[in-house]
Amino acid sequence: MKASCSIRLAAALLLSAASAQTFQRLGTCPTLGCVFPPDQADFLAGQFFDIRLEVHAPVNGSEANGLMPDETFTFAIAKKGKKAVPATKYFDVKEPKLERWNFTWYEDLFARDAKKPSLVNVTAKAYRRVALYEAGEYTATLTYNNGTTTKANWLVRDLETVRKTKNIVLFIGDGMTTNMITAARLIGHKTINGKYQSKMQMDKFPVLGHQMTHSIDSFITDSANSATALYTGHKSTVNCLGVYADSSKDPFDDPKVETIAEMFHRLTGGAVGIVSTAFIADATPAALTAHTRDRSQYGAVIDSFLNGITNYTWTNWTGPDVLFGGGAEQFYSPALGGKTYQNKDWYAEFQKKGYNVHWNKTSLSTAKNTDKALGIFTVSNMAKWLDRNVYKVNLNQSLSPSGDKTAALDQPGLKDMTLKAIDILHKRSGNKGFFLMSEAASIDKMMHVLDYDRALGELLELDDTIKATVAKLKDLHVLKDTLVLVTADHGHGFDVMGSVDTTYLAAQNVDRKKRDAIGTYQNSGLSQYQNTGNLTYTDSNFPSNWSPRYTLFQGLMADPDRRENWSVRKDGPRLPATPTDDTKKEFVANPKDGEGGIKLDGTLPVGDDQGVHSLTDVPVFAMGPCQELFGGVYSSIDIFFGMAECLGLARGKKGY
């Protein structure tokens, strides 16, 4: 997902934030002595991580104690039942140098309105690239301010180390909830007297689970830190990719944790594929290799895909075998308007390292399965399924990945990219196996802008992709050797409550009378998205009609101001709210959106122009080796541990 305005605004106001709620001094550090990874962290045996220690000395505000930040704090590790050992000895590393900085934060909204920030002085140290190998419980103790302690209880999970799967395909429907799957099924599949005549591919999976998506320090997550949880087994803070958030100003010095892609590549030499319909530097793909507190460091994300982490000694990484998505602006030369890392042409950088580069569906289809492949198909996010398949004129809204400002008319869909990725990964990995992450990014992006039709179209495309993937794996004779997982990284508060008679709605002149167009319970009737239209597709199971008279009465629970007419946006993705002036501090319903609909006040802060994420547990569908690890209800981090166990990545001793 793209960070909402409120995220970006808040990120600008403060670094990260512990004692109040709206804002926090530093989320995972409620006391004045901070240990990252913090209390309750779980580890895979042999997983690399950094340790960050901080001692805070609040100068003003409710926590001020008149103390200077401690320069002589100490840090020790104790395995359960054994004596505590200084960390330098435990990890056989030198004592890190002492660092100093300060930061400010607001204790609450009143402090923000009064512009009275609290100032905190900090002393800190970092231990880089360490690992715990022996399964069991540990206590890490920071001692500061003359004997005050912060203890972190860590657990290295005791997992089976026998590898049980050759491959993993992890599908992420960004922002996808059970509620959305239910709605997509209703418009994409036909029922007769309450019995569905076809099934979603997801519905055919043998094992169902729910994962809890919350952040470590806030109960609503964004896609960066939820992807971090899925890929590393460590929940983190909003906006963080593969790190815990420290309080320093540098977005690249936060304590890292090794990802499933990095460990799989380092330990097995297997092939890695990354596919997304988002701009490829976006959080969900980025979190596989990037390590930064600030997800908006897009250029650096591209560098991390190719070169891994270069500012610190880290894991062995030589680039993914497949990288497909949008976001050409982080690749083409600044001379063409690109916004690239170190002003380089990143197409050229990838080519130098042996990648073939593809800019359209035609080129993609002819890609050699033996070679590494970079496919970048548009500027920004890729076109939506609905615009590629139904309202095709809107493809003019996509710009060519070349940077030449022409339209990107020949874009692949998620299915094209995923099937090609599997061909390449299968060929290149040989006996080593592969790990592929394929993301339907715009379920989230379209829910953010309240474009329910496009969001559900993306969800149906994801399901169609999963169906084609299962068939492809079968054709390649590796279905039984491949764990296929389908999940999401968080939800949006979405549901369907009935139907809307759009003809009646448009014929009324008064908002309160327009509300009579809503049909609930028995008046919801049956879906008209099947049977009332004549649209057909090569792929099955999409609506035959996207604009029936009776549409879904659907929506989100938290919105900006907007006008709702519950009709498909034929001119491209929806823009529900527009700013009142150039400062873009306040948004109102877009006067050009939702013609004939009901004008509604939102509940979100008026600075928000789109919807937000929600709390709900999200579904997990599992099929293949280790599928039994993914049933029931668990934390998002258990997805990482399940995949790592299935790949046999735990290492009980050093030297791999």
Place this chain on the structure above:
Amino acid sequence: MKASCSIRLAAALLLSAASAQTFQRLGTCPTLGCVFPPDQADFLAGQFFDIRLEVHAPVNGSEANGLMPDETFTFAIAKKGKKAVPATKYFDVKEPKLERWNFTWYEDLFARDAKKPSLVNVTAKAYRRVALYEAGEYTATLTYNNGTTTKANWLVRDLETVRKTKNIVLFIGDGMTTNMITAARLIGHKTINGKYQSKMQMDKFPVLGHQMTHSIDSFITDSANSATALYTGHKSTVNCLGVYADSSKDPFDDPKVETIAEMFHRLTGGAVGIVSTAFIADATPAALTAHTRDRSQYGAVIDSFLNGITNYTWTNWTGPDVLFGGGAEQFYSPALGGKTYQNKDWYAEFQKKGYNVHWNKTSLSTAKNTDKALGIFTVSNMAKWLDRNVYKVNLNQSLSPSGDKTAALDQPGLKDMTLKAIDILHKRSGNKGFFLMSEAASIDKMMHVLDYDRALGELLELDDTIKATVAKLKDLHVLKDTLVLVTADHGHGFDVMGSVDTTYLAAQNVDRKKRDAIGTYQNSGLSQYQNTGNLTYTDSNFPSNWSPRYTLFQGLMADPDRRENWSVRKDGPRLPATPTDDTKKEFVANPKDGEGGIKLDGTLPVGDDQGVHSLTDVPVFAMGPCQELFGGVYSSIDIFFGMAECLGLARGKKGY
């Protein structure tokens, strides 16, 4: 749940509804020849059902064809691969008598506004209490209007007949969704750095499923027809209990299907228990024994609990062993203001048949486990967990089950009722086993009135009840012999999107500024319902503070007009909207509700004073014998077939 205003209004306007969407001629009959059970119906071998045939002759409107209703229609049954046989011969019954009636309906909202109903003349027949014993596919063919046919493809499922469980406990969280469970977990359980320190009992269940809740003829269900699907394996129409809806005026002549409770009792002689926090004639408990198109026939529901179906030959039923809930007004004498069936005192009727009657928690606790028990603890719905445990003064809002207009201060909770029910059922059933349905009814009822806190309190009480039930079954040494299922009958479009600084909200004077009190993403922070209060309970895992400064930013997606302040209602259940005048045709935000909050326009028709049900699949948690039948995604009817298979209720031939 209680039928919303829109249901009642529509039900008054028309009987049930086929060709348009907002209204339908007859939902499960899109053509002019109707067969119930309709096309696509599934049956348990040996399950009793009625067959209703109708031929429609529309007099006016879009379907009018100038024909009189056919009096000479014929009906035949063919098992797959065999010749069609007249139904009278197939079932060895006499030809039913021809019936005639007419009904009117509106084709759409414009027709309603213009008061131009469509009139339909009908000829009909009914075959009563038949069954199909041989597994396999059947085709039922109605031939009418000189050779036009309506074919219904029926399937008798081929299920294992060996009984695998002694007992079933079926928990229904009415209206409960995954989103609500996630929210309840957040306020009832403590986290440290993103790791929950305790689990919901539901989260510990080994098998998770999703069931699709839609009605047969509309995609949004009510609790009557969803309960019918869960208990009979037949989806039906909104407002129907244990029947398919025909178009006749008589609410008691619709074609019935036998329920799990009826079959279990008839075939095994096992004990049956029915427990609910609703008035006990409400849809979810009622659907176990009642058979009517009109769920509001409360008096008749009470009669059906005790006496089964008496207006037609039906199944062998001698009353449940346990019946606990609210709704005293359907029991006490009309002389005291009771609204009872045939003006009888139904406490006396139950006593005559050997039931001990209990009116409060104290009496319940001393109930003999050897005797049948009727426990009715309040007029109307029972008090909510939050009012029984925290805001106890509100118990004054409940009236005594005696009918004496005093307050019902000594009410049991769902846990008290359920544990006592298990004691009685276990004792009385001996080796025959028992079936218990226990409903947390007010999750739904409190979501309807947007009282999120009370709804989540009810959900936590349900979870606490499940936890205590598992312990009780273990104590009785029958945990391994008992299939425990937890599910819901439908959802409400609910989610949590962040937190609300209620202090800041109240301090602002302008609605648009109040919206700044909303904290999303990292500003949602951590739950303050744990750790910031000093409330403690005998039961664990409820909030220590129900009114922290930072509350949940939660809500529904479709609402009446209301004022939101996201604060617990300390004076009793919320009343979000009030009528503009005595006609109660239009509702606006209740001026006494939501003090200091944001005034918001709803999206529901202005005649609605509460929220509505939603589409989402709901979760199923399973533990015990046959748990594996309940994983993955399936239809609500599969819950019935799974329970019936586990109890070994299929009968391949006549004579049980």
